[in-house]
Amino acid sequence: MRKLIQACLLAALPAMGWASGGAELPSFKADLSNRAALQRGARTFVNYCVSCHSAEFMLYTRMAQDLGLTPEQVLANMVFNGGDINQTMRVAMAKEDGAAWFGKAPPDLSLAARSRSPEWLYGYLRSFYLDPARPFGVNNTVFPDVAMPHVLVDLQGTQTLHEGHLKAGSPGSLTPGEYDAMIRDLVNFMVYLGEPAKLVRYGLGVKVMLFLLVFAGLAYMVKREYWRDVH
Template sequence: MKKKLITIFAILLFPLTVAAGGGGVALDPVNINLNDKESLQKGARTFVNYCLSCHSAGYMRYNRMGQDLGISEELVAENLLFAAEKTGDLMKAVMPAADAKKWFGTAPPDLTLTARSRGPKWIYTYMRSFYRDESAPSGWNNKVFAHVAMPHVLYEWQGEQRPIIEKDSHGVEHITGFEIAKAGTMTEKEYNEAMRDLTNFMVYLAEPAKLVRYKIGLYVILFLIIFMVAAYMLKKEYWKDVH
């Protein structure tokens, strides 16, 4: 008990600043626009075809995504249902989690809320920061998430990156950039665009209400402003006789 307490207090007083996949890496800005339906649909296609093979989006239903992104029930059923039987099912991973744990050493995390826990910039930068690392078990490493268990799934698109390493004044090595060692099927611009679409989709995935809440909020606030003016006039009328 005492030991546990000491540990907890150590955490309390000296919080760890570097966490898995966090800490100090500059993240690239990404243009998020949930009104861009086409981008969301493209992102959804990438997500379902690639990410969903190993990761789940287990709090989200296929048909809800279809409705929100303007994809008909039939299209969802024909093209997107890999791991489910009904369009009303939750988006589970194709690969069983137990198998994934055996193969990768860790179960791939659920991705429904990644855009809210890590942020869109993180996803966008992470997906573009894989590089070849022969010493890693999967043959891949990532600048944003060092020693990540996940291999570069989209390497056919992006090609293979090699890191440009520079030593700073303390002799510590930093990755300052990447160069393409082996070209993929996409140009850098196309790949960035695809990753922007994917990130855009994941922002939607993390909070579907985002599609409607801005619009509703505008009407609510407009109403409240009119209400406030009316309330103020009423107050003025009543307070006329207070001296």
């Protein structure tokens, strides 16, 4: 029951402050067949997101199995809160502290790609700009007046907003192309995070299609043999 209630609350996130500011969203197509991209996205997620956001619907053991990682790799490189690999992606920060620091507790990200969309996340993570009027000195064209600081600024660099358009400011440690690729991998992982069963369905779908092709070939051969006897 507790998980069901959490899922319902997460589905209501758009009404609770995840609203878009009307900015045009870029195109994005998830590729859950790219295991390497999912692994890179998982690395970025645990290093930059789980410090504030939880993903309480995802077990580390399930992620390791789905992404082709060993339990030892996950435990050594992805579990940072002193827990074990059999736990979900919980955040160490108390919700009360998050609410005090950011105005509201950072939401769980298990269903973020489903409650919004991959395009929204992809656009949001690339659209922070300098705004001295905001508490953390940044704003976002996709999510105006966002309470979240730009945690990836050292990688992306800064941006400024001029007449509705984002302009590059000081550079980060990644080139624009490298940063864009990193965000694509991150959002790709968050799409997987929202529905891990997709990987199972995709694998099963390929097997079913192969079976149907073989069955169709056998059925055609039987048909030819049958009608040859009739004629």
